[in-house]
Amino acid sequence: MAQLHLLSPAGFRASGVHAGIKSKCTPDIGLLFCEPRAAAAAAFTTNKVVAAPVIVGRRHVRGGHLRGVVVNSGNANACTGRQGEKDAIRMCQLAARIAGCSPREILPSSTGIIGHPLPMRKVERGIVEAGQYLGNSLEHALLFADAIMTTDLKRKTAAVEFKIGRRPVVLAGVCKGSGMIGPRLAPHATMLAYLTTDAQISPALLRRLLKDAVDASFNAVTVDDQASTNDTACILASGASGARITAGRSARLFAHALTEVCQFLARQIAADGEGATKLLTITVNGARSQNDARTIARSIANSPLVKCAMNGNDPNWGRILCAAGMTPAAFDPLKASLRLAGTTVFARGRPAAFDAARLAKALAAPEVLIQLNCNLGPASATCWGCDLSRQYVSINADYHT
Amino acid sequence: MAQLHLLSPAGFRASGVHAGIKSKCTPDIGLLFCEPRAAAAAAFTTNKVVAAPVIVGRRHVRGGHLRGVVVNSGNANACTGRQGEKDAIRMCQLAARIAGCSPREILPSSTGIIGHPLPMRKVERGIVEAGQYLGNSLEHALLFADAIMTTDLKRKTAAVEFKIGRRPVVLAGVCKGSGMIGPRLAPHATMLAYLTTDAQISPALLRRLLKDAVDASFNAVTVDDQASTNDTACILASGASGARITAGRSARLFAHALTEVCQFLARQIAADGEGATKLLTITVNGARSQNDARTIARSIANSPLVKCAMNGNDPNWGRILCAAGMTPAAFDPLKASLRLAGTTVFARGRPAAFDAARLAKALAAPEVLIQLNCNLGPASATCWGCDLSRQYVSINADYHT
Numbered sequence: 001m002a003q004l005h006l007l008s009p010a011g012f013r014a015s016g017v018h019a020g021i022k023s024k025c026t027p028d029i030g031l032l033f034c035e036p037r038a039a040a041a042a043a044f045t046t047n048k049v050v051a052a053p054v055i056v057g058r059r060h061v062r063g064g065h066l067r068g069v070v071v072n073s074g075n076a077n078a079c080t081g082r083q084g085e086k087d088a089i090r091m092c093q094l095a096a097r098i099a100g101c102s103p104r105e106i107l108p109s110s111t112g113i114i115g116h117p118l119p120m121r122k123v124e125r126g127i128v129e130a131g132q133y134l135g136n137s138l139e140h141a142l143l144f145a146d147a148i149m150t151t152d153l154k155r156k157t158a159a160v161e162f163k164i165g166r167r168p169v170v171l172a173g174v175c176k177g178s179g180m181i182g183p184r185l186a187p188h189a190t191m192l193a194y195l196t197t198d199a200q201i202s203p204a205l206l207r208r209l210l211k212d213a214v215d216a217s218f219n220a221v222t223v224d225d226q227a228s229t230n231d232t233a234c235i236l237a238s239g240a241s242g243a244r245i246t247a248g249r250s251a252r253l254f255a256h257a258l259t260e261v262c263q264f265l266a267r268q269i270a271a272d273g274e275g276a277t278k279l280l281t282i283t284v285n286g287a288r289s290q291n292d293a294r295t296i297a298r299s300i301a302n303s304p305l306v307k308c309a310m311n312g313n314d315p316n317w318g319r320i321l322c323a324a325g326m327t328p329a330a331f332d333p334l335k336a337s338l339r340l341a342g343t344t345v346f347a348r349g350r351p352a353a354f355d356a357a358r359l360a361k362a363l364a365a366p367e368v369l370i371q372l373n374c375n376l377g378p379a380s381a382t383c384w385g386c387d388l389s390r391q392y393v394s395i396n397a398d399y400h401t
Numbered sequence: 402m403a404q405l406h407l408l409s410p411a412g413f414r415a416s417g418v419h420a421g422i423k424s425k426c427t428p429d430i431g432l433l434f435c436e437p438r439a440a441a442a443a444a445f446t447t448n449k450v451v452a453a454p455v456i457v458g459r460r461h462v463r464g465g466h467l468r469g470v471v472v473n474s475g476n477a478n479a480c481t482g483r484q485g486e487k488d489a490i491r492m493c494q495l496a497a498r499i500a501g502c503s504p505r506e507i508l509p510s511s512t513g514i515i516g517h518p519l520p521m522r523k524v525e526r527g528i529v530e531a532g533q534y535l536g537n538s539l540e541h542a543l544l545f546a547d548a549i550m551t552t553d554l555k556r557k558t559a560a561v562e563f564k565i566g567r568r569p570v571v572l573a574g575v576c577k578g579s580g581m582i583g584p585r586l587a588p589h590a591t592m593l594a595y596l597t598t599d600a601q602i603s604p605a606l607l608r609r610l611l612k613d614a615v616d617a618s619f620n621a622v623t624v625d626d627q628a629s630t631n632d633t634a635c636i637l638a639s640g641a642s643g644a645r646i647t648a649g650r651s652a653r654l655f656a657h658a659l660t661e662v663c664q665f666l667a668r669q670i671a672a673d674g675e676g677a678t679k680l681l682t683i684t685v686n687g688a689r690s691q692n693d694a695r696t697i698a699r700s701i702a703n704s705p706l707v708k709c710a711m712n713g714n715d716p717n718w719g720r721i722l723c724a725a726g727m728t729p730a731a732f733d734p735l736k737a738s739l740r741l742a743g744t745t746v747f748a749r750g751r752p753a754a755f756d757a758a759r760l761a762k763a764l765a766a767p768e769v770l771i772q773l774n775c776n777l778g779p780a781s782a783t784c785w786g787c788d789l790s791r792q793y794v795s796i797n798a799d800y801h802t
Contacts, residue, residue: 049726049734079719079734081751114719115752180706180723224705227727229719304625304705304789305581305797312798318515318630321480322581325450326628333450333480350482351516388705389798390791396706397713397790 004159005141009170009198011035011238015133016143019126021074021112021119022150029126030147031134032194033068033099038236039200040066041207042107043214045231052077052084053108054230056092060104064203066236067105069194070095070127073150073176077110077118078229087118094124098131109192109232111150111176145174148192151395152178156268158261164199164250167243171197171257175233175265179274179396181223182302191218193233193265199254200239205246209255210235217262220294220383223273224392225302233262270384271367275392279367280310280385284324286374292329293374293381299327300370301385311387313363315356317345320370330376339371348375405560407542410571410599412436412639416534417544420527422475422513422520423551430527431548432535433595434469434500439637440601441467442608443508444615446632453478453485454509455631457493461505465604467637468506470595471496471528474551474577478511478519479630488519495525499532510593510633512551512577546575549593552796553579557669559662565600565651568644572598572658576634576666580675580797582624583703592619594634594666600655601640606647610656611636618663621695621784624674625793626703634663671785672768676793680768681711681786685725687775693730694775694782700728701771702786712788714764716757718746721771731777740772749776 007014011034016027042061044054060066070091077084088110092103099106110118134140145155159172177191201209214233235258245254271279282300287293300306303323309316317338325331334349341362344352362368408415412435417428443462445455461467471492478485489511493504500507511519535541546556560573578592602610615634636659646655672680683701688694701707704724710717718739726732735750742763745753763769 047723047726048732049722076719079722079747079752114717114723115747180720182727226704226706226720226723229723229726303627304793305627308794308797311794314798316514318477318480319581319627321450322448322515322627322630325448325630326583331449346480346516349480351480388794390794392705393709393712393789393791393794396709397715 003138004161004170004172005138005157006144006172006174006196007136007141008159008172009196009238010240011198012196013134013136014140014144015130016147017126017130017133019122021072021122027143027147028073029130030071030144031068031095031130032144033134034236034238037065037067037105038238039064039203039206040236041203041210042232042234043210045227045229047227047229049079049229051110051230052080052088053110054232055085056088057107057109057232060107065105066107067099067101068095069107069109069234071109071148071192072123073111073148075110075112075116075118076114076230078114080117083117087120090120091123091127094127107234111148111192111230114229148176150176151274152176152272154272156265158264160257160261162253162257164243164245164253167241169197169199169241169243171261173261173265175269177269178272179223180226180228181221181269181273182225182227191231191269193218195235195261197237198241199237199243199245201237201245205251206235206237209251209258212255213258213262216259217266221266221270222298222301222385223270267384270386273386274395275389276386277311277389278387280370280387281367282370282383282385283380284372284374285380286376287379288330288377290379290381293379295327295329296324296331297381297383299323301383304388307388310363310368311389313360315340315345315359315363321346324372331374332376335375337373337375341368404539405562405571405573406539406558407545407573407575407597408537409560409573410597410639411641412599413597414535414537415541415545416531417548418527418531418534420523422473422523428544428548429474430531431472431545432469432496432531433545434535435637435639438466438468438506439639440465440604440607441635441637442604442611443633443635444611446628446630448628448630450480450630452511452631453481453489454511455633456486457489458508458510458633461508466506467508468500468502469496470508470510470635472510472549473524474512474549476511476513476517476519477515477631479515481518484518488521491521492524492528495528508635512549512593512631515630549577551577552675553577553673555673557666559665561658561662563654563658565644565646565654568642570598570600570642570644572662574662574666576670578670579673580624581627581629582622582670582674583626583628592632592670594619596636596662598638599642600638600644600646602638602646606652607636607638610659613656614659614663617660618667622667622671623699623702623786624671668785671787674787675796676790677787678712678790679788681771681788682768683771683784683786684781685773685775686781687777688780689731689778691780691782694780696728696730697725697732698782698784700724702784705789708789711764711769712790714761716741716746716760716764722747725773732775733777736776738774738776742769
């Protein structure tokens with residue numbers, strides 16, 4: 001079976017070209033189109049400082065249908081005032097001309113430096129050029145995925161196939177994000193994620209299922225706990241498979257696939273966090289409420305002291321408990337138990353004996369599991385983060401505006 | 402006039418000795434005694450994971466009077482279970498024997514690694530030895546200040562003299578703190594701070610004035626936003642000056658002096674943050690409420706991206722606005738203005754033209770001012786932080802438990 005990708009669902013075409021916005025010679029303008037028009041839902045940043053493309057994109061997705069997405073990397077078009085909004089609308093106009101639709105059927109996205117006007121001559125030339133290279137091959141999907149990357153070192157993609165009745169449905173996605181990652185998307189990322197499917201689904205149901213999937217995935221990922229001005233997750237459903245998603249079993253199957261794809265993408269963001277040498281998966285069990293579980297997991301994932309200890313392969317579990325106890329969530333150290341890379345280090349209020357040298361070796365793995373049991377209630381949550389390295393500081397201190 | 406210090410207020414004696422708890426050959430056991438007994442107030446961490454000395458200290462200060470403080474550095478006596486509490490009480494017993502008082506009149510403190518039992522033979526020998534070297538000279542004050550230090554590179558002290566009527570009053574303090582700094586003390590650090598005064602004041606009033614001063618100082622300081630298991634601020638008032646602090650003018654004068662001393666100490670903590678090369682002073686004006694102003698100031702001070710940019714002397718102001726907008730506080734980028742090291746970089750929704758090379762030079766100063774005006778309301782707040790350097794990662798990744 002051929003490899004599934006973003007353009008495997010029937011109805012989609014995409015392209016990515018280098019327009020010179022990024023200094024690196026990689027694609028920085030991407031187009032993703034659906035034919036016929038797609039049921040669409042999107043989740044945007046909850047930051048009060050929102051980029052121009054987010055302001056415009058919120059308006060355009062409101063009607064529940066889109067013909068496509070136009071995106072640039074290398075410049076966030078954020079804090080750019082009225083001109084920024086005009087530029088975002090201009091991007092939609094150019095993309096719409098290529099797709100043969102209304103500009104309001106195009107969702108614009110930008111990612112990169114904040115506070116600089118978009119270099120519109122480059123952007124305009126880029127969009128026109130991208131329109132000449134549209135296609136639905138794996139290569140086209142990869143060029144689009146490349147066009148949204150900034151400090152990412154790795155391309156991030158995911159795809160699944162499942163059946164609704166006898167009909168096969170494909171659900172696929174790409175995303176980017178490495179720094180300024182602590183999305184709080186409502187009905188919630190500069191994380192950008194684009195998902196495609198050939199399922200047939202109403203915009204209202206799509207919106208609800210996207211919200212749930214985003215909460216369990218992109219909103220559970222953190223590199224530096226910074227909710228960006230541009231965070232966006234958008235799904236387009238072409239309906240071309242003929243498989244209808246309504247309430248009940250079909251919705252559950254679709255929701256499961258959507259969450260799986262989103263989580264697979266979210267994990268890739270954490271693993272490719274700026275300067276990261278390893279992925280941290282934090283699970284909190286036995287919390288009093290889901291919100292408590294998420295709050296504690298996120299506090300651990302965001303602790304610079306925990307992140308540095310993980311960078312140094314140091315089983316300094318006291319820092320983990322400290323981070324767990326400092327949130328408003330219910331937590332009792334006398335009841336809590338903690339496992340680090342599979343080794344119990346703290347059990348119901350007491351330090352456990354363990355082989356520190358052996359555990360330090362286990363911590364050198366590319367993925368480290370931190371499992372905290374609060375033993376207070378029924379709720380659980382998972383959060384993905386990464387270690388904090390000297391390289392993170394280099395990337396963000398030496399990089400000059 | 403002789404230099405004022407922690408033991409300038411009449412009634413106080415202190416000492417600091419090296420007992421071998423820290424690997425560095427500097428003092429790690431400190432005693433601070435007051436004769437006669439002092440009116441006392443203290444503020445402790447709000448972390449739910451609290452160290453044994455905090456549990457014991459809360460009980461001991463409840464009565465409003467103390468004869469002194471016993472403190473060790475190099476081991477936090479946190480997550481150490483029942484034995485930890487017994488050890489903290491044992492520290493009080495030994496100190497009380499020296500002071501000639503009840504163990505319940507001694508406040509114990511510890512700072513250092515979490516999750517290891519206190520090396521009690523060393524601690525016991527150290528306390529007995531410290532009892533033989535008590536005095537009230539500048540050297541004694543400095544040895545006590547050294548005894549509470551961990552990763553601190555600089556000793557942190559402050560003292561003021563003011564008059565109540567015709568009577569001169571001295572208020573002085575020492576503190577420590579460099580990492581795991583994001584105190585949330587509630588009537589609220591491992592920040593440790595000890596304050597002395599010869600004013601005469603009731604425990605109730607002292608408690609109230611300490612709370613206000615701590616909110617405007619230690620609770621407004623962040624290095625890594627981690628509320629420690631051991632954070633403690635404690636003030637002892639000997640009354641020996643005969644100057645009575647009651648309501649009205651005398652309370653205002655005392656409150657002003659107390660806030661000034663606490664802020665002077667808090668700034669020293671931020672400036673000596675782990676790996677820090679500069680102090681960041683963030684002022685937020687024109688916020689809708691005091692709480693909004695504090696929330697926004699703290700979010701900016703805690704942004705790893707802002708901290709890295711400041712480390713690199715990069716006027717990347719978009720990161721500052723991003724951090725300001727991501728909190729629940731009211732914020733409108735179209736109304737906001739931002740000054741960085743005295744240069745306007747953003748004014749009421751628009752990027753301002755500035756000389757980037759010149760500003761980069763200004764950012765290389767030992768203290769950088771970030772001034773955000775929300776232009777939304779009457780409230781303001783100040784918060785102190787520091788940059789994030791490769792050195793911070795080295796300190797916290799290479800350090801092994």
